[in-house]
Amino acid sequence: MDRLDRKILRILQEDSTLAVADLAKKVGLSTTPCWRRIQKMEEDGVIRRRVALLDPVKVNTKVTVFVSIRTASHSIEWLKRFSEVVVDFPEVVEFYRMSGDVDYLLRVVVPDIGSYDAFYKRLIAKIEIRDVSSAFAMEQIKYTTELPLDYMVLDNQKSGED
Amino acid sequence: MDRLDRKILRILQEDSTLAVADLAKKVGLSTTPCWRRIQKMEEDGVIRRRVALLDPVKVNTKVTVFVSIRTASHSIEWLKRFSEVVVDFPEVVEFYRMSGDVDYLLRVVVPDIGSYDAFYKRLIAKIEIRDVSSAFAMEQIKYTTELPLDYMVLDNQKSGED
DNA sequence: TGTATAACGAAAAATCATTTCGAAAGGACT
DNA sequence: AGTCCTTTCGAAATGATTTTTCGTTATACA
Numbered sequence: 001m002d003r004l005d006r007k008i009l010r011i012l013q014e015d016s017t018l019a020v021a022d023l024a025k026k027v028g029l030s031t032t033p034c035w036r037r038i039q040k041m042e043e044d045g046v047i048r049r050r051v052a053l054l055d056p057v058k059v060n061t062k063v064t065v066f067v068s069i070r071t072a073s074h075s076i077e078w079l080k081r082f083s084e085v086v087v088d089f090p091e092v093v094e095f096y097r098m099s100g101d102v103d104y105l106l107r108v109v110v111p112d113i114g115s116y117d118a119f120y121k122r123l124i125a126k127i128e129i130r131d132v133s134s135a136f137a138m139e140q141i142k143y144t145t146e147l148p149l150d151y152m153v154l155d156n157q158k159s160g161e162d
Numbered sequence: 163m164d165r166l167d168r169k170i171l172r173i174l175q176e177d178s179t180l181a182v183a184d185l186a187k188k189v190g191l192s193t194t195p196c197w198r199r200i201q202k203m204e205e206d207g208v209i210r211r212r213v214a215l216l217d218p219v220k221v222n223t224k225v226t227v228f229v230s231i232r233t234a235s236h237s238i239e240w241l242k243r244f245s246e247v248v249v250d251f252p253e254v255v256e257f258y259r260m261s262g263d264v265d266y267l268l269r270v271v272v273p274d275i276g277s278y279d280a281f282y283k284r285l286i287a288k289i290e291i292r293d294v295s296s297a298f299a300m301e302q303i304k305y306t307t308e309l310p311l312d313y314m315v316l317d318n319q320k321s322g323e324d
Numbered sequence: 325t326g327t328a329t330a331a332c333g334a335a336a337a338a339t340c341a342t343t344t345c346g347a348a349a350g351g352a353c354t
Numbered sequence: 355a356g357t358c359c360t361t362t363c364g365a366a367a368t369g370a371t372t373t374t375t376c377g378t379t380a381t382a383c384a
């Protein structure tokens with residue numbers, strides 16, 4: 001991967017609807033090699049998928065809640081089941097195993113506080129959880145799916161400045 | 163918006179590369195009305211954009227850090243500048259104003275702990291911040307851009323069971 | 325300097341998005 | 355029930371874009 005590939009990724013992360021010909025023009029290529037580069041990055045798994053991003057307000061999931069979970073000591077069995085249960089909730093859009101104080105962190109999206117309570121009840125009905133604490137987001141100041149490309153490892157050679 | 167629209171959104175959230183004809187077949191429509199529904203949802207802003215999602219490992223941003231910030235008392239000026247500074251870092255992929263204990267929460271992506279330290283230094287060089295604490299994610303168990311569509315408000319009538 | 329390899333670009337072919345045109349379905353009102 | 359009106363639908367034609375094909379150009383290396 002070189003600077004041209006990075007340029008392509010930068011654009012596709014923002015907007016994947018451009019015609020390959022237009023994208024090619026932007027990065028200074030003709031359509032065929034540009035198309036082939038995209039193809040290759042899809043095969044290599046650099047580009048994982050292309051998706052539509054929806055407006056949370058319009059689909060009635062404006063409220064984000066961060067759920068911190070401390071699990072002290074638990075069996076391997078419990079941890080396995082815990083992960084499975086949590087992953088299956090569509091309201092859970094992010095789920096991390098953490099180092100330090102908190103063991104797991106979830107980002108949950110729901111319409112309102114009431115729905116969060118309902119979600120929480122459904123969650124603890126499925127699996128016993130010791131220490132849970134919820135923090136509500138008042139405002140989403142930034143949310144992007146664009147990963148920074150400044151750390152990418154390039155086969156350095158080739159053209160391009162940006 | 164009815165159940166058909168929801169079906170369409172469900173699919174487009176997963177994969178926006180399908181041909182409209184195929185998508186139409188999946189939801190039980192012919193291509194023209196399906197195309198028009200998509201068009202309308204784009205105009206209405208329900209569908210915000212279409213993007214490519216990249217593999218964090220392949221672009222060298224596998225480490226996620228959650229940064230909690232407490233700002234006690236600060237001027238309006240400071241808060242404004244703080245937001246601007248933070249938003250401008252491409253490593254910050256999510257940024258929330260929170261209720262409760264923590265005032266702001268960031269999700270930051272970087273290649274490794276060392277890069278995080280470098281990022282942190284660049285951040286505090288740009289703006290003075292009182293109380294910061296960082297929590298590292300050991301594992302990303304779930305990450306999806308798919309919002310749950312179960313809370314969507316439908317103009318209830320019409321066809322479809324799912 | 326020759327050769328191999330990899331990347332390029334123009335143009336043709338195939339696929340897909342978008343428009344156009346009627347037809348059908350559902351509601352409201354008489 | 356019937357007519358009008360509105361909305362949604364679908365087949366086919368058009369236009370744009372993706373994908374393939376083929377020949378050319380650049381780059382690395384002996």
